Amino acid sequence: xxxxxxxxxxxxxxxxxxxxxxxxxxxxxxxxxxxxxxxxxxxxxxxxxxxxxxxxxxxxxxxxxxxxxxxxxxxxxxxxxxxxxxxxxxxxxxxxxxxxxxxxxxxxxxxxxxxxxxxxxxxxxxxxxxxxxxxxxxxxxxxxxxxxxxxxxxxxxxxxxxxxxxxxxxxxxxxxxxxxxxxxxxxxxxxxxxxxxxxxxxxxxxxxxxxxxxxxxxxxxxxxxxxxxxxxxxxxxxxxxxxxxxxxxxxxxxxxxxxxxxxxxxxxxxxxxxxxxxxxxxxxxxxxxxxx
Ligand code: CP
Numbered sequence: 027x028x029x030x031x032x033x034x035x036x037x038x039x040x041x042x043x044x045x046x047x048x049x050x051x052x053x054x055x056x057x058x059x060x061x062x063x064x065x066x067x068x069x070x071x072x073x074x075x076x077x078x079x080x081x082x083x084x085x086x087x088x089x090x091x092x093x094x095x096x097x098x099x100x101x102x103x104x105x106x107x108x109x110x111x112x113x114x115x116x117x118x119x120x121x122x123x124x125x126x127x128x129x130x131x132x133x134x135x136x137x138x139x140x141x142x143x144x145x146x147x148x149x150x151x152x153x154x155x156x157x158x159x160x161x162x163x164x165x166x167x168x169x170x171x172x173x174x175x176x177x178x179x180x181x182x183x184x185x186x187x188x189x190x191x192x193x194x195x196x197x198x199x200x201x202x203x204x205x206x207x208x209x210x211x212x213x214x215x216x217x218x219x220x221x222x223x224x225x226x227x228x229x230x231x232x233x234x235x236x237x238x239x240x241x242x243x244x245x246x247x248x249x250x251x252x253x254x255x256x257x258x259x260x261x262x263x264x265x266x267x268x269x270x271x272x273x274x275x276x277x278x279x280x281x282x283x284x285x286x287x288x289x290x291x292x293x294x295x296x297x298x299x300x301x302x303x304x305x306x307x308x309x310x311x312x313x314x315x316x317x318x
Pocket of ligand 1: 072073074075076077153156276277278
């Protein structure tokens with residue numbers, strides 16, 4: 027059985043087929059592709075976009091959706107995550123979508139369940155559907171031509187599962203990745219070029235992906251304030267000038283820390299297009315995995 031734990035679970039051809047379906051779903055209000063199927067979402071970490079997008083995607087395909095309210099579940103009586111998932115599995119869902127702060131947790135479940143597991147984000151490890159929708163948005167913007175495009179991923183690269191998934195997915199489609207981050211947020215890899223200021227790469231890139239500063243995943247305080255961080259890393263009109271660049275962010279955006287209010291309204295900023303595309307891409311992922 028095929029699951030989606032990391033982007034490499036899909037071949038390039040499978041991803042392109044998913045994108046063909048996603049393009050079709052972008053213009054489709056509803057379908058009955060998954061009529062009679064049951065999708066369960068288990069979000070042990072907060073979410074606005076990913077959870078809503080998966081639930082809307084499943085409903086638009088005609089599936090039923092059950093979302094465990096983790097706060098009122100029997101987790102509070104001491105039931106383990108594993109037992110929680112085994113009990114949900116015993117109810118016969120057609121897919122389980124799970125987000126948890128522990129790296130590797132979704133992948134550890136696949137041998138014990140009878141349906142596809144979809145990783146909706148595991149700690150700082152991976153967020154495969156976010157990277158898939160990011161690449162879809164890049165492809166849409168560049169009319170499918172990604173070979174040789176260059177992206178700077180800016181901000182808290184160190185703890186970002188979005189960066190973690192994109193640094194693996196984007197190079198498979200010919201996109202050159204570099205990182206821009208202060209010393210304390212640099213990626214723990216020598217595989218990609220890293221810069222401490224976006225001014226050093228802004229004239230040599232096509233795409234900027236800003237990231238949220240994930241203070242909840244750091245155990246030390248590096249900055250006196252986020253305002254201090256923003257002085258160098260917030261993407262503003264001044265950062266972009268009149269350059270022809272695509273601006274992405276996975277959300278939630280810390281306004282005037284990650285991206286300025288003014289830049290969020292700039293037509294080069296496609297943050298809400300990413301969100302719209304996220305529903306269509308997740309519809310295509312659900313169709314592929316549930317009907318396998
Ligand atoms: N991009 C993203 O994962 O957003 P949420 O945390 O709101 O799901």
